[in-house]
Amino acid sequence: MxxxxxxxxxxxxxxxxxxxxxxxxxxxxxxxxxxxxxxxxxxxxxxxxxxxxxxxxxxxxxxxxxxxxxxxxxxxxxxxxxxxxxxxxxxxxxxxxxxxxxxxxxxxxxxxxxxxxxxxxxxPRKLNAEGVAAFEGNGVYYGVREKSLFAGKRLLIVGGGDSAVDWALNLYPIAQEVTLIHRRDEFRAHEQSVQELRRSPVKILTPYELRRVCGDGTVERAVVFHNKTQDEIELPIDAVILNLGFxxxxxxxxxxxxxxxxxxxxxxxxxxxxxxxxxxxxxxxxxxxxxxxxxxxxxxxxxxxxxxxxxxxxxxxxxxxxxxxxxxxxx
Ligand SMILES: Cc1cc2nc3c(=O)[nH]c(=O)nc-3n(C[C@H](O)[C@H](O)[C@H](O)COP(=O)(O)OP(=O)(O)OC[C@H]3O[C@@H](n4cnc5c(N)ncnc54)[C@H](O)[C@@H]3O)c2cc1C
CATH class of the missing domain: 3.50.50.60 (FAD/NAD(P)-binding domain)
Structure with missing residues (x-):
């Protein structure tokens, strides 16, 4: 036995x-x-x-x-x-x-x-944008296990559901700055959380998607794009958190x-x-x-x-x- x-x-x-x-x-x-x-x-x-x-x-x-x-x-x-x-x-x-x-x-x-x-x-549902797989676990994360990992960092959060909005609200007090992008103008998250988000210092970009994550060994920048006009914005960031469901x-x-x-x-x-x-x-x-x-x-x-x-x-x-x-x- x-x-x-x-x-x-x-x-x-x-x-x-x-x-x-x-x-x-x-x-x-x-x-x-x-x-x-x-x-x-x-x-x-x-x-x-x-x-x-x-x-x-x-x-x-x-x-x-x-x-x-x-x-x-x-x-x-x-x-x-x-x-x-x-x-x-x-x-x-x-x-x-x-x-x-x-x-x-x-x-x-x-x-x-x-x-x-x-x-x-x-x-977790994975995202197939350039650089995402290469930095996974080292600057690109599907979800948050340890909040302290993001203390003092410039964060990009991707998603429009409860997890994305909750993590933006949870992390902005300890992060240096938080940007949230979502591919639609409407969020799926609980209405009260979305109202709280809009009152918070979190920078919201809609309808934006992630095009690529770049950096030399560590994440340094992300390029996001407006999915109707295709206009790109480059954001200096230290980490990306992807909350795209399961x-x-x-x-x-x-x-x-x-x-x-x-x-x-x-x-x-x-x-x-x-x-x-x-x-x-x-x-x-x-x-x-x-x-x-x-x-x-x-x-x-x-x-x-x-x-x-x-x-x-x-x-x-x-x-x-x-x-x-x-x-x-x-x-
Ligand atoms: C939006 C929504 C609202 C709902 N509202 C209600 C409600 O109001 N009332 C109600 O009664 N029900 C509700 N439900 C349904 C309810 O959530 C499910 O009936 C319930 O979660 C089923 O529980 P479960 O433990 O059988 O399975 P799950 O909750 O699906 O848990 C299964 C777990 O098994 C794990 N797992 C699966 N395969 C493996 C594997 N091979 N190895 C290791 N782990 C594995 C999964 O990761 C998962 O964590 C709702 C469902 C949804 C989607």
Missing amino acids: HSDLYDITIIGGGPVGLFGAFYAGLRGMRVKIIDSLPELGGQLTALYPEKYVYDMPGFPEVLAKDLAREMIRQAMRFKPTVCLEERAETLTRTDDSWAITTHTGQVHYTRTIVICAGAGAFA VATLGPIKSWGLELQGNQIVVDEYMRTNLPGVYAAGDVCTHPGKLKLIATGVGEVCTAVNHAKSVIDPTAKMFPGHSSDMELPAL
Whole structure:
């Protein structure tokens, strides 16, 4: 048996995977979460952080990013292992367990799996302008991991959605100056954030796009162009942050031998797939009566986890009892 064998590995750290991690911790399982993105939260964080969600039990209205934050807090209660920026690529059977290999070459050993991959692995939408690929990670970034990296810098932010506007607002107080370009005159971001942006010292250029990034070893300039007149402006800058949304692909999971219906994994009433010890829950799965909602997805993952528990420990009951009757470690 492999020394680093987990009881359960959850592929996908969106709302469904997060609740699955909490629930598996509650059942005393050794839990790992793998996600391709640099942060947890799935669609809530990646696609609509500033939108209100109105159909979560107990929350008459909650911002998606706040819901994600609380779901992450709940998921971390039993301290699962979290592996970010790893896209699960291959699945192989080893004795009575599984080995998941990710695109970084890391191998994860596990007795059971719950695939909570939503619409698939998210990756930032890339821009094909001159110099962008050459400076990626060294002056050109898809998103922000460490705000301090941009302190005192002249920044160019590209995009018109919530992420672009939020980062412009978040970074101008620490940056030397911030320019935001967007290819349309209207921003997609939350109206209140756009109003705040217009009152801020951020320089806004619309409808402008990025033509090239230049510099000798480090980023020194960007050339942007008005997409109707083609007029160019050269901006002296130190870094570019591209917020162009995400693309999702189920990709490699499709070749794991799972029974599929279109882009979805077929499951039975216990959320079992056709592979032993492999379950699926949330947006990625399908069954009669399927609804793609967070409320139903978290129910599905409870069923999957409880069934997985009863498989790896035949003395364990499928029904765990009520959490209100249990003593839990502090948050
Ligand atoms: C604009 C918008 C508004 C919405 N509003 C609501 C609402 O009000 N109420 C509601 O209930 N639902 C709403 N939804 C739907 C809801 O967001 C989804 O049902 C929910 O996010 C599904 O959760 P999930 O965990 O199954 O998948 P996701 O949230 O998609 O998370 C899946 C995660 O798996 C990761 N992943 C996928 N493949 C791999 C791989 N191979 N390796 C590693 N990681 C991988 C992805 O990177 C992602 O982080 C909305 C959706 C959108 C787009």
